Amino acid sequence: xxxxxxxxxxxxxxxxxxxxxxxxxxxxxxxxxxxxxxxxxxxxxxxxxxxxxxxxxxxxxxxxxxxxxxxxxxxxxxxxxxxxxxxxxxxxxxxxxxxxxxxxxxxxxxxxxx
Amino acid sequence: xxxxxxxxxxxxxxxxxxxxxxxxxxxxxxxxxxxxxxxxxxxxxxxxxxxxxxxxxxxxxxxxxxxxxxxxxxxxxxxxxxxxxxxxxxxxxxxxxxxxxxxxxxxxxxxxxxxxxxxxxxxxxxxxxxxxxxxxx
Ligand SMILES: Nc1ncnc2c1ncn2[C@@H]1O[C@H](COP(=O)(O)OP(=O)(O)O)[C@@H](O)[C@H]1O
Ligand SMILES: [Mg+2]
Numbered sequence: 001x002x003x004x005x006x007x008x009x010x011x012x013x014x015x016x017x018x019x020x021x022x023x024x025x026x027x028x029x030x031x032x033x034x035x036x037x038x039x040x041x042x043x044x045x046x047x048x049x050x051x052x053x054x055x056x057x058x059x060x061x062x063x064x065x066x067x068x069x070x071x072x073x074x075x076x077x078x079x080x081x082x083x084x085x086x087x088x089x090x091x092x093x094x095x096x097x098x099x100x101x102x103x104x105x106x107x108x109x110x111x112x113x114x
Numbered sequence: 115x116x117x118x119x120x121x122x123x124x125x126x127x128x129x130x131x132x133x134x135x136x137x138x139x140x141x142x143x144x145x146x147x148x149x150x151x152x153x154x155x156x157x158x159x160x161x162x163x164x165x166x167x168x169x170x171x172x173x174x175x176x177x178x179x180x181x182x183x184x185x186x187x188x189x190x191x192x193x194x195x196x197x198x199x200x201x202x203x204x205x206x207x208x209x210x211x212x213x214x215x216x217x218x219x220x221x222x223x224x225x226x227x228x229x230x231x232x233x234x235x236x237x238x239x240x241x242x243x244x245x246x247x248x249x250x251x
Contacts, residue, residue, distance in 0.1 A: 032215060033216075033220075034215030035215070035217075035218050035221055037215075038224055043151075053126075055162075055214045055215050056215065058129065058130030058133075059215065061130070062130070062133060062134075062137070062151070063155065079127065
């Protein structure tokens with residue numbers, strides 16, 4: 001599923017790397033625990049999280065995660081935006097909870113890892 | 115090739131900077147992508163451990179065609195019981211560390227899982243030395 005479709009489905013807003021709307025994802029994980037995200041060996045995973053700080057973006061970088069969805073109206077701060085821009089990581093801010101955002105994406109066929 | 119990075123205890127904004135630089139270097143050297151990911155995931159958890167648990171530290175990187183060696187040397191409280199610290203779920207992290215998405219006691223076990231060789235020594239009241247090795251051939 002493309003970023004542009006994800007953005008629409010989640011009533012979200014892409015706030016970084018708008019030029020990457022064509023990136024596409026098939027698997028996702030939802031976690032606020034970055035140590036947990038860092039245990040995943042899969043590539044091209046979509047991260048849904050409520051953790052809005054710079055370690056979220058650093059974790060995405062190390063894990064080769066190219067898109068982060070910030071749930072429940074969490075906003076990316078200036079530090080996160082600057083780093084994500086430099087690294088080419090898409091950030092989507094969305095009003096849905098982690099649970100709802102995950103549910104909506106699951107329903108459309110995005111696969112879990114476990 | 116040798117590289118050195120300084121790490122400041124408590125500075126979560128900068129945590130990951132060194133691992134990010136290491137990732138850039140490994141990419142430039144065309145190292146296998148799966149090896150890069152295992153290396154930088156381990157390096158990032160180790161770097162975060164210095165930030166979270168020590169006062170300051172230095173990361174020494176040594177890359178040859180055969181191996182990637184990364185040595186994390188810190189001045190800090192040290193680890194009284196290394197076997198215990200290696201156990202999944204053991205953590206002395208503060209709430210500040212947990213706010214950053216760490217502090218679940220998963221770092222050291224995940225480092226061990228990702229690297230080819232890991233060696234950790236520590237002196238209470240002085241500091242910790244963690245050596246990670248990845249084989250390239
Ligand atoms: N560099 C270090 N200096 C002092 N203590 C450390 C260091 N690295 C790890 N530890 C100790 O080992 C524990 C487990 O580390 P880790 O598995 O990374 O989990 P976490 O960092 O989430 O607590 C830490 O909570 C801490 O007590
Ligand atoms: Mg840790």
